[in-house]
Amino acid sequence: VHALPTTGSPTHTHCPYCALQCAMSVTPSPGDGPATITPEQFPTNRGGLCRKGWTSAVLLDHPDRITTPLIRVDGHLQPTDWDTALTRVTDGILRAQASGGPDAVAVFGGGGLTNEKAYTLGKFTRLALGSRLVDYNGRWCMSSAAAGANRSFGLDRGMPFPVTDLDDARAVLLIGANPADTMPPFVQHLDTAAAAGGMVVADPRLSATAHRAVDGGGIHLRLRPGTDSALALGLLHVAVVGGHLDTEYVSTRTSGFDDAWAIAADWMPDRTERVTGVSADQLERTVELLSSSRDAGSGAYILTARGAEQHSRGTDTVGAVIALALALGLPGRPGTGYGTLTGQGNGQGGREHGQKADQLPGYRMITDPAARAHVASVWGVEPEEIPGPGLSAFELLDALGEPGGPTAMLIHASNPVVSAPDADRITARLRSLDTLVVADFVLSETAELADVVLPVPQWAEEEGTLTNLEGRVLRRRRSVTPPDGARDELWIWNELARRLGRGPERFPTDPRVVFDELARASAGGKADYSAMDWDRLDAGEALFWPCGADSPAGTPRMFLDSFATGDGRARFAVAAVDPPAEDTCPDYPLLGTTGRVLAHYQSGAQTRRVPELASAEPEMWVQVHPVVARAVGLDDGGRARVVSRRGAVEALVRCDEDMRTDTLFLPFHFAGAARANLVTLPELDPYSRMPQFKACAVRLEAA
Numbered sequence: 105v106h107a108l109p110t111t112g113s114p115t116h117t118h119c120p121y122c123a124l125q126c127a128m129s130v131t132p133s134p135g136d137g138p139a140t141i142t143p144e145q146f147p148t149n150r151g152g153l154c155r156k157g158w159t160s161a162v163l164l165d166h167p168d169r170i171t172t173p174l175i176r177v178d179g180h181l182q183p184t185d186w187d188t189a190l191t192r193v194t195d196g197i198l199r200a201q202a203s204g205g206p207d208a209v210a211v212f213g214g215g216g217l218t219n220e221k222a223y224t225l226g227k228f229t230r231l232a233l234g235s236r237l238v239d240y241n242g243r244w245c246m247s248s249a250a251a252g253a254n255r256s257f258g259l260d261r262g263m264p265f266p267v268t269d270l271d272d273a274r275a276v277l278l279i280g281a282n283p284a285d286t287m288p289p290f291v292q293h294l295d296t297a298a299a300a301g302g303m304v305v306a307d308p309r310l311s312a313t314a315h316r317a318v319d320g321g322g323i324h325l326r327l328r329p330g331t332d333s334a335l336a337l338g339l340l341h342v343a344v345v346g347g348h349l350d351t352e353y354v355s356t357r358t359s360g361f362d363d364a365w366a367i368a369a370d371w372m373p374d375r376t377e378r379v380t381g382v383s384a385d386q387l388e389r390t391v392e393l394l395s396s397s398r399d400a401g402s403g404a405y406i407l408t409a410r411g412a413e414q415h416s417r418g419t420d421t422v423g424a425v426i427a428l429a430l431a432l433g434l435p436g437r438p439g440t441g442y443g444t445l446t447g448q449g450n451g452q453g454g455r456e457h458g459q460k461a462d463q464l465p466g467y468r469m470i471t472d473p474a475a476r477a478h479v480a481s482v483w484g485v486e487p488e489e490i491p492g493p494g495l496s497a498f499e500l501l502d503a504l505g506e507p508g509g510p511t512a513m514l515i516h517a518s519n520p521v522v523s524a525p526d527a528d529r530i531t532a533r534l535r536s537l538d539t540l541v542v543a544d545f546v547l548s549e550t551a552e553l554a555d556v557v558l559p560v561p562q563w564a565e566e567e568g569t570l571t572n573l574e575g576r577v578l579r580r581r582r583s584v585t586p587p588d589g590a591r592d593e594l595w596i597w598n599e600l601a602r603r604l605g606r607g608p609e610r611f612p613t614d615p616r617v618v619f620d621e622l623a624r625a626s627a628g629g630k631a632d633y634s635a636m637d638w639d640r641l642d643a644g645e646a647l648f649w650p651c652g653a654d655s656p657a658g659t660p661r662m663f664l665d666s667f668a669t670g671d672g673r674a675r676f677a678v679a680a681v682d683p684p685a686e687d688t689c690p691d692y693p694l695l696g697t698t699g700r701v702l703a704h705y706q707s708g709a710q711t712r713r714v715p716e717l718a719s720a721e722p723e724m725w726v727q728v729h730p731v732v733a734r735a736v737g738l739d740d741g742g743r744a745r746v747v748s749r750r751g752a753v754e755a756l757v758r759c760d761e762d763m764r765t766d767t768l769f770l771p772f773h774f775a776g777a778a779r780a781n782l783v784t785l786p787e788l789d790p791y792s793r794m795p796q797f798k799a800c801a802v803r804l805e806a807a
């Protein structure tokens with residue numbers, strides 16, 4: 105499996121972390137030292153890396169690396185050999201399915217898996233395990249953005265244009281996006297807008313990105329958490345009433361405007377201000393910036409990210425923002441557009457190849473008979489052999505150990521003990537399993553609960569492809585040799601299928617062979633890779649999907665002629681604004697919201713182990729207005745508890761005069777009693793099944 109030798113020269117690859125997928129080279133040390141990271145020129149990062157990228161080699165030979173399988177004996181994880189570990193896994197699978205049927209085994213994947221692994225994980229679950237229960241952590245990341253884009257455009261590619269299209273834009277509105285912390289090299293693409301005073305950032309707090317906007321003379325829309333939908337409808341109202349509607353675009357390229365206006369007409373500026381806290385003047389200036397830049401041919405874009413999307417009505421929020429973009433005539437035109445900033449490294453590809461509960465490869469719906477027939481033909485099975493839709497991530501985890509629920513679970517590339525909403529509830533569910541198997545390269549908080557831990561290679565030790573936030577498919581290349589004891593996931597699934605007697609030949613271990621198969625499986629689907637091949641990607645061709653029989657050169661810019669809906673028109677998909685999923689009350693008078701910081705990535709299982717990153721952000725904190733802190737006897741540096749109806753988080757107080765007095769902010773990268781998700785709300789979006797991460801009722805207490 106690990107036959108490739110360590111190379112002594114730089115290998116061109118991409119950062120292991122976020123979806124910007126900055127280009128870098130990795131050069132193994134001639135001695136025992138860490139590999140060297142060198143940033144490379146690439147359109148997304150232009151030679152830049154953030155501190156996470158610069159330090160990404162530290163984990164390759166980190167002392168916390170798991171280098172041998174572990175099994176639980178008498179309550180403790182102990183080293184073992186691969187045969188013993190995999191015997192324990194297969195025994196657990198067979199035991200669960202003997203008593204509970206195929207769905208007694210569930211699988212949880214991740215947006216960090218390569219395309220080949222995401223594809224194989226879905227296929228392995230459905231064919232080798234015969235289970236319908238597979239979903240992944242991207243459900244908690246991009247699902248509302250995806251559902252909203254599918255509803256309005258008929259297709260979801262996070263950014264349907266290259267990031268470099270933003271370079272010349274003089275007006276960019278970001279809603280719930282903080283790339284200055286989450287993907288710093290990206291903000292160079294906003295320099296023109298920032299310098300022109302045309303950068304507008306909607307965020308409950310003065311984030312690093314909002315700072316940048318204000319410093320350039322732009323606008324910070326400091327909205328109340330959870331009111332993004334109302335804000336978008338208020339902006340839509342101002343656009344229409346202020347004469348900024350692109351009437352020709354709306355009449356020729358869209359449908360449903362009248363229904364949208366029937367709702368937006370009630371979102372007058374004074375009502376919008378009452379609900380969101382954003383003034384009428386700011387609403388008008390924002391729309392004026394976008395429309396004047398559009399009219400001058402100077403570029404106008406609207407971008408969203410998780411701040412707008414991680415809500416129990418996140419799909420509707422995305423629909424409202426897209427409606428604003430459509431009213432202004434932005435999507436599907438050169439120089440203007442709407443997009444969303446994908447978070448995880450393979451957050452885009454991870455949602456296209458079949459590890460979602462409701463989808464098959466090619467971004468096909470699992471309930472579509474034609475999709476089932478096509479994928480079955482590629483897999484060499486009958487359509488009836490592919491199980492139907494499963495459960496979304498939270499519902500899946502919440503069913504563990506319940507009557508009739510799964511009793512065994514395999515987790516890859518995910519750490520739900522930290523990242524799941526209402527985290528203690530999910531931790532208890534995981535503990536209740538008969539067999540929990542976690543594949544990881546360090547002992548994450550979830551791996552600590554496992555019955556079997558399988559050590560796997562890291563990014564620089566594997567071959568594969570990923571799809572970045574623009575829909576551009578990239579090669580991840582092996583540059584160093586993994587530890588002797590690690591085994592690649594493709595090998596693990598093949599070996600499990602062999603031990604279970606369930607067709608190991610259907611699960612190739614060579615990523616190149618898997619890519620060829622996933623490309624065939626994607627043919628004719630929404631995310632069509634069928635004209636791509638490994639050699640073209642290896643040669644560095646810029647291949648954006650769809651890249652199929654009709655578009656063999658790929659499609660950097662989408663929707664220029666028509667949208668992917670039945671009639672080719674983008675749909676206004678606007679819904680009435682619902683009351684908050686959980687509002688404040690005397691016991692819980694504040695709104696807690698969560699997010700990322702520059703030094704850490706996702707659950708922090710990786711970045712908390714990198715000394716430079718850990719020293720920059722060593723422990724959990726809560727950001728509050730000093731008035732709010734002092735009201736409960738706290739000040740900067742004090743020890744606080746943030747309490748919701750579900751749990752409490754312990755954190756250090758960081759006072760900030762720029763915070764709203766009804767809001768507090770929690771970074772979500774920390775473990776144990778410092779998990780932000782101990783307080784978050786698992787109320788789910790009816791379409792995307794996204795939990796309400798971004799606003800929950802809390803109170804602040806002195807610890």
Ligand code: SF4
Nearest residue numbers: 119121122126154157
């Ligand atoms: Fe890596 Fe993202 Fe940082 Fe680039 S911005 S170096 S891809 S974490």
